[in-house]
Amino acid sequence: MSLASGDHEAHGVPEDRPATPRDALAATPWLRSVSQNVLDDLAGHAVLHRLPGGSIVFEQSETPAFAQFLIGGSVELLGVRGRDESFVELIRPVDLLLPAAVLNCQPYLLRARVLGEASLLMVQAESFRQAVTSDHAFCLAVLGCQAAQFRRRVKQVKNLGLRSAEERVGCYLVRLTGSVPPGTPVHLPMEKRLIASELGMTRETFSRSLGAMARHGIRVEGDLVTLDDAASARTRFALDPLIDGAEDFHPLQAKGA
Amino acid sequence: MSLASGDHEAHGVPEDRPATPRDALAATPWLRSVSQNVLDDLAGHAVLHRLPGGSIVFEQSETPAFAQFLIGGSVELLGVRGRDESFVELIRPVDLLLPAAVLNCQPYLLRARVLGEASLLMVQAESFRQAVTSDHAFCLAVLGCQAAQFRRRVKQVKNLGLRSAEERVGCYLVRLTGSVPPGTPVHLPMEKRLIASELGMTRETFSRSLGAMARHGIRVEGDLVTLDDAASARTRFALDPLIDGAEDFHPLQAKGA
DNA sequence: TGGAGGCATTGACGCAGATCAAAGCGCCGG
DNA sequence: CCGGCGCTTTGATCTGCGTCAATGCCTCCA
Numbered sequence A, B: 001m002s003l004a005s006g007d008h009e010a011h012g013v014p015e016d017r018p019a020t021p022r023d024a025l026a027a028t029p030w031l032r033s034v035s036q037n038v039l040d041d042l043a044g045h046a047v048l049h050r051l052p053g054g055s056i057v058f059e060q061s062e063t064p065a066f067a068q069f070l071i072g073g074s075v076e077l078l079g080v081r082g083r084d085e086s087f088v089e090l091i092r093p094v095d096l097l098l099p100a101a102v103l104n105c106q107p108y109l110l111r112a113r114v115l116g117e118a119s120l121l122m123v124q125a126e127s128f129r130q131a132v133t134s135d136h137a138f139c140l141a142v143l144g145c146q147a148a149q150f151r152r153r154v155k156q157v158k159n160l161g162l163r164s165a166e167e168r169v170g171c172y173l174v175r176l177t178g179s180v181p182p183g184t185p186v187h188l189p190m191e192k193r194l195i196a197s198e199l200g201m202t203r204e205t206f207s208r209s210l211g212a213m214a215r216h217g218i219r220v221e222g223d224l225v226t227l228d229d230a231a232s233a234r235t236r237f238a239l240d241p242l243i244d245g246a247e248d249f250h251p252l253q254a255k256g257a
Numbered sequence C: 001t002g003g004a005g006g007c008a009t010t011g012a013c014g015c016a017g018a019t020c021a022a023a024g025c026g027c028c029g030g
Numbered sequence D: 001c002c003g004g005c006g007c008t009t010t011g012a013t014c015t016g017c018g019t020c021a022a023t024g025c026c027t028c029c030a
Helices: A021-026 A036-044 A099-104 A125-134 A136-162 A165-179 A192-198 A203-216 A230-236 B021-026 B036-044 B099-104 B125-134 B136-162 B165-179 B192-198 B203-216 B230-236
Strands: A046-052 A056-058 A066-081 A084-091 A111-124 A218-221 A224-227 B046-052 B056-058 B066-081 B084-091 B111-124 B218-221 B224-227
Touching: A021 A036, A021 A046, A021 A066, A021 A111, A036 A046, A036 A125, A056 A066, A066 A099, A066 A125, A066 B136, A084 A111, A084 A136, A084 A192, A084 B136, A099 A125, A099 A136, A099 B136, A111 A125, A125 A136, A125 B136, A136 A165, A136 B066, A136 B084, A136 B099, A136 B125, A136 B136, A165 A203, A165 A218, A165 A224, A165 A230, A192 A203, A203 A218, A203 A230, B021 B036, B021 B046, B021 B066, B021 B111, B036 B046, B036 B125, B056 B066, B066 B099, B066 B125, B084 B111, B084 B136, B084 B192, B099 B125, B099 B136, B111 B125, B125 B136, B136 B165, B165 B203, B165 B218, B165 B224, B165 B230, B192 B203, B203 B218, B203 B230
Parallel strands: none
Antiparallel strands: A046 A111, A056 A111, A066 A084, A066 A111, A218 A224, B046 B111, B056 B111, B066 B084, B066 B111, B218 B224
8 A cells, every 4th residue: 555656765775676587586476376487487588677767668669579577666658649748657666567568469559768767677578478378377477467457547547537636636645644643744755746647637736736735634845744634634535445545466376277 | 440339230130149158258259269168167157148228237346246248239337436427448349347356356446337238248256267267278368358458448548648639539530431432421330429438528529529520621410420531631630550559359379388 | 290308519608727937946066 | 155957836827628508409109
């Protein structure tokens, strides 16, 4: 249920980034039930890569050469038309970048751009497909990963279609402050402009909405959020688990026939 | 590349609806490479159902009891909040209704409502999951189905985010008339209000946009569309395969390890 | 044949949110 | 200590599209 970006090793313990492709795969929760030799094989056709903020991981209409596992940092997916970009989704670790395109050998429908800094595990597309078609457990893992992504998208669409800009902001903040006792200040997990695009609005609208939150018991100063009147806030901005709930990977175990 | 709804047996040959669950599975293109006995097993835990227009197939937040295969007709998926509904997607045969929820045993995020009339094959959820976890070929088929759905959703989002209402209408009509020689009148494949919600706008806006099409070489009279000036129309409303292209199921064959 | 209900059209109007523009305000490098 | 750059804030303005309402048109059925 964390709203945090994958990108703070600023204070405290530096995230222990895996040193090798094999380590990265071993550290991926949703590959837990995949056999060692399949992971070995994948790792054998993979490289670990680190990209600075702003890098393009792939471009719209490219044919995938790799299956990209996002290991650290975060990546935004954007629809592009000429000069215009429209934000579609923010991917956080550990997840696959548009597995559908890789599986189907079809062109990417979106541009992927790194925020902050990201570590990617790049597995050769053909080896990835190979593994999916030859190993049932891996196939199930990918299926589960895709299912979670799909549900996240649906939630995003519902959030956009069913709530006003101000409500989206309110619910976001209520959720953000939900895990600490009311009154405790909480940091926004990323730059405001990024939160704004994740919530499907411009920075200006986001900024104004933050101001308006005061009227409902949420105080925002800089990147610090305090829930002054929890009752009021939670009434005005009622969370809906079918929109605001976290969407976790759900394990499916292979069984013999 | 058809825009047609799944719902015209009005003129010509009546669609041959499968008589038994087993027939329905056999007739599903994307299950072609699944072995007979798996299909037999699924059919053994399934019923074929026919629902009149307006029926609710399932309600938001229900836990799936069945995996629903849409065999004929079409079904709309809607996000619901209180009294409001927001259209999310139109499903056409043959496809699964929200497989992610079924796989993960998680509540549906959307309401499913029948348009016109629909035939559904309802497979017991547990048998469906059983088949996915025990049969690799079936697992691959479901993965492919989900991948196609995912890409359709992304295209939809791009269409909405990157084009104005009028452009969406224009592109829709250009695509609709694309398969016949310019000048030939074409029928709209469904009621205007449905096209409008598929294009993410109100009927009124859709209606006005249809009127505006005349300025770009597309004449609309009733439900008949004629492309008068193909060059002008296709320039103003340039199709983008990454938005307007059909998204078909892409087969992945199981291979031994 | 007439009227009721569903859909489409048309016009007037309003508004949420985008856009444009101009300051503030850190933060960093020199 | 200064200047520039990127982010944020704030205000003014614009506009696409939704909403509301009136009307017309079909189809179905009594």
